[in-house]
Amino acid sequence: xxxxxTFGEPICRQVGSREKEVSLRKEDxxxxxxxxxLARRLGVKIEDSEGSLMxxxxxxxxxxxxxxxxxxxxxxxVELFVPLAGG
Amino acid sequence: MKTIVGKxxxxxxxxxTVAVEDTPIQLVYHLLGGRGVxxxxxxRMLPLKTDALxxxxxxxxxxxxxxxxxxxxxxRMNISAKSPESGILGDSNMGGFFPAAMKKSGFDRLVIxxxxxxxxxxxxxxxxxxxxxxxxxxxxxxxxxQTALEQDLGKGVRSAVIGPAGENLVRFATVMNAxxxxxxxxxxxxxxxxxxxxxxxxxxxxPLKIAxxxxxxxxxxxxxxxxxxxxxxxxxGKVGTALLYEPANKLGAMRTKNGQMNQWSSxxxxxxxxxHIDRMTACSDCTVHCRHVNKYGGEGPDFVATALLGxxxxxxxxxxxxxxxxxxNDLGIDTASAGTLIPWAMELYQRGIIDDKQTGxxxxxxxxxxxxxxxxxxxERRGFGDVLADSSQSIPLGKMPPEAADYLIAVKNLPQxxxxxxxxxxxxxxxVAVASRGADHLRNRPTMDILRLPDDLRERVYGAPTExxxxxxxxxxxxxxFSDKIFAVCDALGIxxxxxxxxxxxxxxxxxxxxRMIKEAVGLEVDPGDLDEIGRRVIDLERLINQREGLTRADxxxxxxxxxxxxxSGHTKGHKIDRKQFENLIDCYYELKGWDLEGNLTPERTxxxxxxxxxxxxxxx
Numbered sequence: 001x002x003x004x005x006t007f008g009e010p011i012c013r014q015v016g017s018r019e020k021e022v023s024l025r026k027e028d029x030x031x032x033x034x035x036x037x038l039a040r041r042l043g044v045k046i047e048d049s050e051g052s053l054m055x056x057x058x059x060x061x062x063x064x065x066x067x068x069x070x071x072x073x074x075x076x077x078v079e080l081f082v083p084l085a086g087g
Numbered sequence: 088m089k090t091i092v093g094k095x096x097x098x099x100x101x102x103x104t105v106a107v108e109d110t111p112i113q114l115v116y117h118l119l120g121g122r123g124v125x126x127x128x129x130x131r132m133l134p135l136k137t138d139a140l141x142x143x144x145x146x147x148x149x150x151x152x153x154x155x156x157x158x159x160x161x162x163r164m165n166i167s168a169k170s171p172e173s174g175i176l177g178d179s180n181m182g183g184f185f186p187a188a189m190k191k192s193g194f195d196r197l198v199i200x201x202x203x204x205x206x207x208x209x210x211x212x213x214x215x216x217x218x219x220x221x222x223x224x225x226x227x228x229x230x231x232x233q234t235a236l237e238q239d240l241g242k243g244v245r246s247a248v249i250g251p252a253g254e255n256l257v258r259f260a261t262v263m264n265a266x267x268x269x270x271x272x273x274x275x276x277x278x279x280x281x282x283x284x285x286x287x288x289x290x291x292x293x294p295l296k297i298a299x300x301x302x303x304x305x306x307x308x309x310x311x312x313x314x315x316x317x318x319x320x321x322x323x324g325k326v327g328t329a330l331l332y333e334p335a336n337k338l339g340a341m342r343t344k345n346g347q348m349n350q351w352s353s354x355x356x357x358x359x360x361x362x363h364i365d366r367m368t369a370c371s372d373c374t375v376h377c378r379h380v381n382k383y384g385g386e387g388p389d390f391v392a393t394a395l396l397g398x399x400x401x402x403x404x405x406x407x408x409x410x411x412x413x414x415x416n417d418l419g420i421d422t423a424s425a426g427t428l429i430p431w432a433m434e435l436y437q438r439g440i441i442d443d444k445q446t447g448x449x450x451x452x453x454x455x456x457x458x459x460x461x462x463x464x465x466x467e468r469r470g471f472g473d474v475l476a477d478s479s480q481s482i483p484l485g486k487m488p489p490e491a492a493d494y495l496i497a498v499k500n501l502p503q504x505x506x507x508x509x510x511x512x513x514x515x516x517x518x519v520a521v522a523s524r525g526a527d528h529l530r531n532r533p534t535m536d537i538l539r540l541p542d543d544l545r546e547r548v549y550g551a552p553t554e555x556x557x558x559x560x561x562x563x564x565x566x567x568x569f570s571d572k573i574f575a576v577c578d579a580l581g582i583x584x585x586x587x588x589x590x591x592x593x594x595x596x597x598x599x600x601x602x603r604m605i606k607e608a609v610g611l612e613v614d615p616g617d618l619d620e621i622g623r624r625v626i627d628l629e630r631l632i633n634q635r636e637g638l639t640r641a642d643x644x645x646x647x648x649x650x651x652x653x654x655x656s657g658h659t660k661g662h663k664i665d666r667k668q669f670e671n672l673i674d675c676y677y678e679l680k681g682w683d684l685e686g687n688l689t690p691e692r693t694x695x696x697x698x699x700x701x702x703x704x705x706x707x708x
Binding site: 008009010012013018048049050051052054056059060061064079081082083084085086087 | 317318319321322325326328329330331333334335337338356357358389390391504505506507512515528529532534535536537538539540555584585590591592593594657658
C-alpha cells in the first residue's frame with residue numbers, strides 16, 4: 001500500500017508522469033504525512049504568489065487550511081490541479 | 088501632448104455611401120475605444136425596438152485604443168450591434184490578425200448601417216473604404232472565403248468573414264478571421280448576413296503613429312518579461328484553455344448533458360490532447376500562444392468547445408470533439424451556443440417534450456453523426472436545424488413549446504457561454520446573471536475565486552475584504568464588480584483577457600500598467616483611478632442600452648435548473664443557488680454599482696452618460 005498521487009496539467013509535465021505512488025517511510029516509523037510534506041517529497045509547489053493548487057483527497061477538496069494538518073495514510077488518493085476557471 | 092486617434096467610417100450599405108471622420112476625441116477620453124466607444128454608437132444610433140436582422144440595425148467594428156500597437160496582447164477588437172439571438176445589446180470580442188490590420192488600414196471603427204441590394208464586401212486600405220461586389224464569395228465556407236479573398240486581393244490581406252450560417256441568418260452565427268478567431272457571441276455574423284455583407288477586408292499595413300516610440304519599446308520589453316514570468320501565462324502557452332477541463336470536471340462543476348450531470352469522461356482531459364495537435368499559435372503581439380493548431384485542418388479546441396461539444400453533448404471522443412469544433416468554425420457557428428442548444432434539444436427529446444415529428448429522427452446523447460448533421464442543417468436552416476438556428480427565439484417564434492424554456496441554459500436569451508456549472512461558485516453565478524450581453528463568462532468572471540488566495544492579497548486586489556470561500560454569497564458582489572470594470576477596460580483597449588489582472592491570477596496587467604501603455608502609445612494621460620471609472624461608465628452605458636430594450640431586474644437571473652436542481656455528484660454534490668440569498672446578492676451588487684433596487688441608474692448618472700455619448704453620430708432622439 002502507498003499514497004496514490006495523480007497530477008493534472010501542467011504539473012504532470014513537470015514531474016514527468018500522470019501518476020506516482022509515494023510510500024510512507026516505515027524505517028522512520030512514519031504512519032502518515034501531511035499534504036505539504038507530500039508535495040515537498042514530490043518537488044511540487046502547492047502555493048505561490050499566483051494562488052494554490054486545488055487538492056482532492058479521496059475525491060473531496062482539501063481546504064487550504066488543512067494542507068499542514070490533514071494526515072495522509074497508505075491507500076489515500078491525492079489529486080493535484082491548477083484550478084484555472086476561465087473559458 | 089496631443090492624443091493620437093485614427094478614423095471612423097460611417098458606411099450606409101443601402102445608399103452605398105461612406106463618410107470618414109476623425110474618431111471623436113471626447114469619446115476616447117471617456118470610453119477609450121473598442122467595446123466602450125462601440126456602445127456609445129449603439130446607444131446613439133440604434134433605433135428603438137429595431138429588428139436585429141433589419142437594415143436599421145447598426146453594426147459596429149471597433150478596434151481597441153491600443154489594438155495594433157506594440158504592447159503585449161493588443162490584438163483584439165469588438166463587433167457590436169443589437170443581437171438577433173438575445174434581442175438586447177450584442178457585443179463580441181475577437182483576436183487574430185484582422186484587428187491590428189484594420190487599425191493599420193487607417194480605421195479605429197466602422198459604423199455600418201442599411202442593407203446592400205446584393206452581396207458585398209468592404210475593403211479597407213490606407214484610409215480609404217470601398218464597397219465591392221461579393222458575389223463570387225457568397226455561399227463559401229469560412230476558410231474558402233478567406234482563401235479566395237487572399238487569392239484575389241493579395242496574400243497579406245486580413246479578412247473578417249461570415250460562413251453559410253451568417254448568410255442564412257442563424258442567430259448565433261459568428262464573424263471569423265483566420266481559422267478560429269471568432270467574434271462568436273450574440274450572432275454578429277447573422278447581422279452581417281442580414282446586411283448582405285460577406286466580409287470586411289483590411290489590406291493596409293501602415294505603421295501606427297506612436298506618441299513616444301523609445302518609451303513604448305522599453306515598456307513593451309518590461310511588460311513582456313513581467314508576463315512571461317507568470318505561472319499562468321506559461322501554463323496557457325503549453326496547454327491552452329483545454330487545461331480547464333480536468334479541474335472543473337474533478338470538482339464536479341462541468342456542464343454535462345444540459346446540466347443534468349456535472350461530471351464527464353476523463354477522455355477529454357488536456358493530457359489527452361497532444362496526439363491531436365501540431366503546435367500552439369497566437370494572435371498579433373501575443374505573449375501567451377494559447378491556441379492549438381490541430382491535425383484535422385483547424386485550430387482549437389478551447390475549453391468552451393471541449394466542454395460543450397463534448398461533455399454537454401454526451402460525446403467523449405476527443406477526435407470527434409475537435410472535428411465538431413472545426414466544423415463550427417468552418418460554417419461560422421458559435422460553439423458556445425451550438426454546444427448549449429443541441430444538448431437542450433436532446434434533453435427535451437429525452438423528456439418527450441419534443442419528438443421525432445419535430446426533430447426528424449432520434450436525438451440521442453453522444454450521437455456524433457447526428458450532431459455533425461445538425462450543425463450543417465443549422466447553418467443551412469434545414470429541417471430541425473431551422474428550429475435550432477433561431478436559438479432561444481425559437482420559443483417566442485412558436486417553433487419550440489413554451490415548457491422548453493424550463494430546460495434552456497440561458498440568461499437574457501443568450502445561451503451560457505462556457506463549460507462551468509456555476510451552482511457551486513456563487514460569484515460565477517452572479518456574474519452570469521448580470522453580464523450585460525447575457526449568460527457569459529467573459530464579461531465579469533472572477534476566476535480568482537477558486538484560487539483560495541490569502542485574505543490580505545484578495546483585499547489588495549479587490550480594494551475591500553472579501554470572502555475566500557467560493558460557496559458563500561457574502562461579498563461576491565465586490566469580486567464581480569471588480570471584474571466587470573477591468574474587463575470592460577481591457578475590451579476598450581483591445582487587450583486580451585488572458586493577460587488581465589484577475590483572470591486566474593492576482594498579477595498580470597492592471598490599471599497601473601494600462602495607464603502607462605496608453606500614455607506611451609497614444610499620448611493620453613489617464614490615471615488608474617480614471618480607468619476604473621471608465622470601466623464603470625461602460626457598464627452603466629450598457630445597462631442603459633438594455634433597459635431601453637425593456638430589460639429589468641427580473642432579467643438579472645439564472646436558468647431555472649440552477650435554482651431548483653442540486654448538483655448530482657462529486658465534491659459539489661447538493662449545491663444549487665438559493666433564491667433568497669441570490670436576490671440579496673443582487674441587492675448588494677446594485678448598491679455597489681450606485682443603482683437603485685430595480686437596477687436603474689440615477690437620473691444624474693443617466694444625464695452624464697447621455698452628455699458624453701451625444702457626439703456619436705446620427706442620434707435616434
